[in-house]
Amino acid sequence: MQNIAHIHDITYVSELRQFDLDGRPFRRAAQRGDAVRIHRGAYLPTKVWHALDRTEQYRHQVIAATGASRTHPILSHRSAAVVWGIPLVGELPRLVDVLASEAAGSRTEGSFRRHATRFLDSDIEIVGGVPVTSLRRTVIDLALVLPFPSAVAALDWAIRPGTTASPKPSLATTDLWDVLTALEVSRGRQRVSRAIQFGDCLSGSPGESLSRATIHELGFPAPVLQQRFEDRHGLIGFTDFWWPQYRLIGEFDGLLKYTRGAFGRTLSVSDIVIAEKKREDRLRALGPSVARWLWEDAIAPPSLFTILRDAGLPSNRKGA
Template sequence: MTAQTTPPRISQTSQTPQRDLPRKRLLRAKDLWDAYGSSELTGGFLEVDDIGRRLSAMVDAGQLLRVQRGVYIEPSIWLQTAPWERHLIVAAAVNLQSPSTRFCRTTALAMHGFGLLRPPEAVTVRTARNDAVGLHPGTALTGRASASAIQRLLQAHPEAHPEAHDGGAPSPAALRALGTRRHQYPRAFRDQLREGLGQEWDKPYQDALVRQRFPIPESAPAALVAGMWTWLEPIGLVLADTVPRMSFAEAVAVLDAYRAGRFGAQAEPGGVLSAVEPWLSLVASARGRERWKVAWEFSEAGAESVGESWARVRIAELGFTAPELQRRFLLPHGVTCRTDFYWEDPGIVGEFDGLQKYRASMTLSGLHPAQAVIAEKEREDGLRSLGVRVVRFTWADLQDSTRLQRLLSNAGVPRSARSTGAHVFYRDNRRAGRPRRAR
């Protein structure tokens, strides 16, 4: 990524550069030095260390955020980006510093366009060095900024994206650094356990890598990663290598999206098992293979969002009958609607209310959020006029299984003795849905 043609004004006398640095993009100290370090600026010459010191001063003052060592971003961009997309900004910074990086596992899933149930805690990349495997903590986004400077920074951006799917004002947690987690190649790719790619697999692996433009986080400016290309592993390998390492709910959310074709820059045809099967031999353990099988068999193409997938898992965990997905109803005023969940015998509709659908209503349907709420109320009234009961639940309800159980029981949703088989995802047969420590 090259620097813009207009040089930033960096005063030789002030403690920090003036705030006309390139906006809406990742900024490298190296770019500034390569373009302007040897040129006369404001009556003097700048040394590369001087540029770095002044950018660091801006970080300490809350005027810039340091995403990776030597890579900076405007605070407004970071805070306006959805929390579950910020890890792509860090991945872009990693890619900017090392364009040959091979992204894998959860980061590769996000780059392929999959929605994830939880924001990744680190950017995941491949390494051929055994001594480099593991989590490498990220640099502090706010440098040595004081608590008061951080508070002023948050207060200066009231338009910041909510910190949770169901809302929530930004807090200092919004400025938490994300590190990089480096993984060795799958064991089957290595001639010896402590070495990188073996000769037999080197060419097939390199040929299978996907070269694509870096995906733009939905709530970030397009200029952020303009012109950036990246390398990532193919979808089949990523799914086979990642799904068995996820929680049951996370795995189902990914496989629901795969079956439905909800990945990629454009809508893909529904993913099929045959596209993943050549890579499943890389799953080394019997437990991993069983986890894949259970998650695949539970997954369905009908779930239309990560939240709906999680709701399906929660409903099953709590012992309720599996609902029908995307049931169509003809409402009295002649409009056809689809419901998220439907239990036919008792005549109950379940609706997952992710607040994102209201925030994104202008893009999705052209309706103002207030109009979207009114339209949703009219739709619900139409369903009730057909004799259908409606129960609604939110992201917060999914997080509190007791509350969700009470909602569904009070609505009259029937019980079932079915088993998800999800115990294979948790050691010692712990309750499905309980998070495991990352490996």
Template sequence: MWILEPPLDTVFRRRENDGEPVNDRRLKARLAQREIVRIAPGSYAARKEWEALTPMARHAQRVWETAARARSHLVISHHAAAALHGIDLIGAWPAGVDVSTELASGGRSSGVMRRHGRRLSEVEAVPWLRHAVTTPLQTAVDLMAGARFPDGVVAADQALWARRAGGPLVDACDLRERAHSVVGRGSARSARAADFATGLADSVRESQSRVLIATMGFPVPELQARFELADGREAHTDFFWREHRHIGEFDGAGKYRDPVLLQGRTPEQVLLDEKDREDELRRQVAAFSRWRMPALRSPRALYDILTGAGLPARRPRPAR
């Protein structure tokens, strides 16, 4: 099972100071000057390297640091397990590290750990370091059962993501079966998210967009529809309403900033390439809608973008 390695190569840890006493005065000065940041109790990293990480990678690093310092056996779960498995989420990652504990243990959450009391015999986990981590399937279902619908769908879509390097983390049939077997609190949430989930959403924002499109009453779109460009290259669109010849795409800022996505190009070149691609696609369809993060924060804005380009909706415009 694939587990995300510690994202940072260099972390300063008080307990690993090569036997030398820690200069607290110097440490406080570096913190005050924002040269380093505290990422976990007793662990620090260079601010620039830390801020360059994605929120998921930052949380994964915190999980590694917490696990290394823990004296007792931990069962890493929920958000913490998601970060280790590469299951990205929307919204802020928690400050504490999620762990599952036996119901009768009576443990309490602290600033470092968030404890979830449950029957550990019913939790699917595998060994990791000196501890255990819930499997991708268990992790996805835990998140789906405890989250509102959009967040649950994002977790499910990420676990099913077909184009992930190495393939999906879970099987769609297994996910639905496990989600529908949840008993008690969260059972309806997990089942609903699993039934809506897909492996074709390439990002959390595509998943979030898909939920909004459905709840606002638009037709069900085709995901990753294939188009051929003039030079023979293939283009796959986020959303396509074939009956209406209407393409929809979420325009994330990452493609203009992330070195992996830039692939050696400048942001200006990526912008020009995107414009050329869009122009070619527009010539093949009747309408093309593009939206960014503000439209996901305000469903009314996304509704106006899609209806303004001619896409019909079964429901009225959302309230402000």
């Protein structure tokens, strides 16, 4: 637990007691607003807490939960996902996902959602001092419980190789099939297999993966991913989606392309708008039309359906 606390700046009252130190000052600090109680018996400085985004706050909460527990349970599902850095689409859970023995059974207990399994010790790793299900097992567990588009977003991230600029762990698709077999998944196997088969390491972001899965479910034809476009001035860029038969380019939240370090520097909002306008003008000058959508469209199938249908893309469905 000392290792966990050292890595994550979390103070555990139980650890203080081991050294005959009093935890009451931390409780008083929380009352004054100088510290935040992120789990029973676990505190983080207020300044540190408020500097974290919501995902990082949840990651610290799940780490605190396992560190403060006397049994140090193994994080799984969405709680393991935030430790690994796997993107989670939608609202983050309130509870902490952990593994439980078959004898104990699946249940919600206090801050924990316990998932019963026969494979309590299989595919377990230590990440940042915390026991979690392995990356490949976490992806499989997510695919068993999440909606198809959200599962695809996690899976695409996992199989996409990291880069020097953005290092990350990655998996081969064979890793996922292997653990699916090793865990003897029967119930839900079809939905997991569907997600694995649909996975594509070319999806450049969780939003693109979510969009691609939703596009599929809406009955639209499959797009080409990361299509290169050039004009007489040289490279324009790589589009998120391209339907050559319909001369249609699809772009998810295109403004983000200019905050990903593509130019080696941070651009102002006005610079981003101007750069994106020039990029789109060059694409349109080649003949294709361009359909654009944001997060609020990607998570709302009727909205995305309308955008693509109005852009001239046919669907085998009458509506979303």
